[in-house]
């Protein structure tokens with residue numbers, strides 16, 4: 001049975017988001033999931049992350065695959081009363097203060113910034129905290145839904161470098177073309193409920209799909 005997802009509509013009818021998907025994601029692939037607004041990118045990532053049940057077929061993780069999921073609302077799971085340092089401490093309970101400070105610095109929290117409370121942070125700062133807590137976990141499959149949305153250029157570059165050095169698998173939705181060009185080696189395009197797979201980098205996808213000229 002191929003992988004498919006149907007969401008219920010408020011009126012009780014069903015909306016088929018995608019269907020007929022088969023495929024294998026291999027170690028170390030850096031995959032972009034692309035498609036127009038509402039195509040089903042976030043839905044596909046949710047199914048992949050085990051956050052939503054497929055309606056047909058199944059998604060199986062290999063042995064020793066440890067997924068981490070950054071949703072479009074990932075920041076909401078942070079405790080607003082904790083500081084940046086306390087939040088990172090919670091995700092690395094055995095780490096020394098020096099290690100935690102280095103991690104903070106790597107995600108651009110300098111000096112007293114690490115004592116700022118989560119509820120005082122900007123959207124970009126909160127995203128950085130979530131991404132830092134994710135990247136220190138023993139995760140080897142990162143599922144990221146628009147992680148760069150609230151990030152400024154410097155933070156985007158920091159995240160890009162971290163993902164380029166990441167030895168696991170990445171499945172990513174992003175509208176940031178620079179990001180896609182520098183990271184991606186495979187593209188899944190969702191179009192009218194079907195998935196097309198391009199086994200190449202982002203330039204290859206643009207060329208083969210004929211989307212080069214329409215590209216924003």
Ligand SMILES: Nc1ncnc2c1ncn2[C@@H]1O[C@H](COP(=O)(O)OP(=O)(O)OP(=O)(O)O)[C@@H](O)[C@H]1O
Pocket residue numbers: 007008009015017035036037038039040041042043044
């Ligand atoms: N939890 C849900 N319940 C019901 N319908 C949903 C749910 N989540 C998404 N949908 C519907 O599924 C379709 C695909 O939505 P999805 O969020 O996956 O698209 P997307 O490609 O991520 O869009 P965007 O680029 O705007 O983020 C939309 O029609 C949406 O309204």
Ligand SMILES: [Mg+2]
Pocket residue numbers: 041042043072145
């Ligand atoms: Mg989405």
